[in-house]
Each structure stands twice: as structure tokens, then as C-alpha cells.
Amino acid sequence: MTGLRERQKADRNRRILEAASTLFGQMGYEAARIDTIAEVAEVSVGTLYNYFENKADLLLAIVSMEVEEVLAQGEVVVARPPETAIQAMSVLIRTYYDHSLVYLTKAMWRSAMAMTIQQPEAPFSRRYRELDAALAAQVCRLIATLQTRGDVRQGIGATALGEMAFNDLNALFTEFILDEDQPLAQLRARLDAHLSAFTTLIAT
């Protein structure tokens, strides 16, 4: 693990990710040229392509790091869920939403989403879907907890409910990302409206 080759490899990987992250943020995903990223990372274009399958793959590596952070934050909420069912759901999903534009722009999200759809077999597309599934599972676990606590009616699996909720909240997020004019506040408002309807359905 401490061989020269290993260390150089890890370092190049880091430099590429750092360069890409900076440039995507500064000038947007589309405008950032592979040549420029390679130059800033101090590797050749060919080497960059030894480390990442293509440009979108590089972006998805960055997106994945972002989602991993959100997952960790969500874990805190699930561990100690707020009082009411609607509050608990609202706090968890806001954790997701509020974090979404810290490191990434809407354009970056759009490109990342587009790639996972277009090339579902690429390694980082798989990783992205895994993380997405992990987020959905987190929502399911929250609902299961609420069910145990007696805030959500029995008779329907927490997984079924959680996946339904997640799919809905994901759709809201996608619409938010697609509309450059929609502010985060509006996304939050729409979230609350949907959660209100949903919790009415599932409340005891």
C-alpha cells in the first residue's frame, strides 16, 4: 500500500478530482474542458481517462462524495427522530434538499442525473444508484421507527410506504433541479404540501 506506484496513483486521483471539482464549480460543467482539467491536475488527457471513464463519470465521482455526506447527516436524524411524523419526515428530507446546492450547481446535478440514465452500466452510475437506494432505505427506516412508536398506522410495510414517499420527494427534487428559476424555498414549500398529504394518509 505504501509502494511508490500506489502513492502516485492515489495522488493523481486526488489531483484530478480536485481540479475537476474546482473547474466545474467555477465555470460550470459544460464549459470546463477535459484539457483544462488535465492541465490543472498536472496529468495528461490520456492519464485522466485511465482514472475515469469519461467526463460525466468524473462528475459523478464528485456527486457521490456529496451524497455520502448527506447520508451521514440523515443518519443523525433517523437515530433521534423529531416529535411528530410530519416533522420527522420534513426534517430528514430538508437535510437532503438543503445540502444539495452546497458543492454542486443545478447544472451539475442535471448532468449527473442524465448520465446515470444514459449509461446505467458505467461504474459511477451504479454507485450513484446505490447511494440513491441508501437514501430511500434511510427514509424507510425512519417510517419503520415512526411505526414502532405508533405514529404511523400498521398493516402496510414501512418499505412500501418509504419507497413511495422517496419516489415522490425525488420527483420534487428533479423538478427543482430542472427549473433554474425555482428557489430552494419553493422546493421546501412543495415538500411540506406533499408531506402533509402523505402523513394524513399514513397517520394513525
Place this chain on the structure above:
Amino acid sequence: MTGLRERQKADRNRRILEAASTLFGQMGYEAARIDTIAEVAEVSVGTLYNYFENKADLLLAIVSMEVEEVLAQGEVVVARPPETAIQAMSVLIRTYYDHSLVYLTKAMWRSAMAMTIQQPEAPFSRRYRELDAALAAQVCRLIATLQTRGDVRQGIGATALGEMAFNDLNALFTEFILDEDQPLAQLRARLDAHLSAFTTLIAT
């Protein structure tokens, strides 16, 4: 409307769509070259780009025609919905699902979806989202009918329920499209599982 220029324009448009449709179907979206499409349509590449913004836009024009057909078929179901709530929903959504691979391949769907996300402002992306909204509205209308008929509980707006259901069914469809190995039968099975949970939630 009968000026020479108008007629030539309509004819070129038709020829391009026909050529693209044939080639996408025959050899797949990625493998079909713009040059080839232009050649088959008997126009120059430049002309093709006068009629369509880009390759994906051309694909979306074809996808739109497909969705329009599905919308018309769905209208028949909504006009005379089957006996039970779960049957009604199942029949409507199966109308959507079953029709989806008649003219389009999974790869074509993936490319179309990816483009609407990546370039939301392109004219046919807007059109695609409009059609998507029309499908969602159709589901909402079905639920409203079921509500009037007394099969679905009052107190929650049919639109809220319909949109939630649609987002869920859309997510199922997206997973189907992303997985080249998943057969239509499995999508139908998953649909029934989700609808079962959903109708339990919303039934009177």
C-alpha cells in the same frame, strides 16, 4: 398553407422523422449517425439542423408521438373505468407500460429521458414534460372519478394522490428502462405490488 415553400418544408420534416425513426429502430440511437439520417432523408446535414436542434431533439420528437398515442389510449380507460379502484389504476398504468416498447427501445427511452434532464429548455424537452404532466393529470382524473364513485376516501385532494401515484409509477418505469434485463412481466408485477399498497392506503 399551400405555398411551394410550405409544402417542401412539411415534406422534409416528414422525411427526416421517418429516416430517424427507421434508423434508430434498426441500429439503435447511439449507432445511428446524423450523416446517415440526413442521407436517407435526402437532405443535407445543415438542413437537418434547421429542423431539429440536435440529435436528441430529433429522438424526442419521435418519443412525443409515442406518448401522444398512449395519452389517447388512456383517455378511453378514464372515460369508462373498470370496477374496482385497484383494477382501474392497474388497467390505466398497464396501458402506459405495455405501449412503451412498441416503437421505442429501452436505449431510446434512456437517451430521451437523459436529454430532457440535461437540456430542459430545448423545445422538445418542454414538450416531453408537457406530455408527462398530461399523463399525470390523466391519473389524477381517474382518481377523482373513483372518489366521486365512492371507491376512494374523501378528505385528500385527488390531485395530491394522483401526483404521488404517478411519481411512484414513473420511478418504476425508469428502473425498468435502466435495466436491460428486466422483462415487462416484472414491471407489471412490481406495479401490482405498489398499487396494492397504494389502494389500501386510499380505499374507503
Place this chain on the structure above:
DNA sequence: CTGCAAAAATGAACTGCTTCAACTTTTTTC
């Protein structure tokens, strides 16, 4: 330390979508 094999880096060439300045056709004007 030297030579050899394996691994990795390199960047010029390639690919296929897209653009645009020059050209052609159609319509309008007088």
C-alpha cells in the same frame, strides 16, 4: 547495479455532432 517485464503516462490522431459563410431557391415588389 543491470536488465527485463509489467504497469502506467502520454498526446497526436480520430470520431461524430454541430456550426456558419457561401450559395440556391422562392417570394415579393414594381
Place this chain on the structure above:
DNA sequence: GAAAAAAGTTGAAGCAGTTCATTTTTGCAG
């Protein structure tokens, strides 16, 4: 019906992402 204007067509050049044969570097055995 000729001339001017408007609309539309054309294909070669441009562009940016990607590939791959060549070169360089690293690890290892003798």
C-alpha cells in the same frame, strides 16, 4: 417579367470528448 429581398439549403471546417500506439517509469530478479 426582371430585380431585389427573404427564406432556406449546403457541406466543409470546427470543436471537444475519446482512443490507442508509443514512450516512460516502476518493480523485481539475478
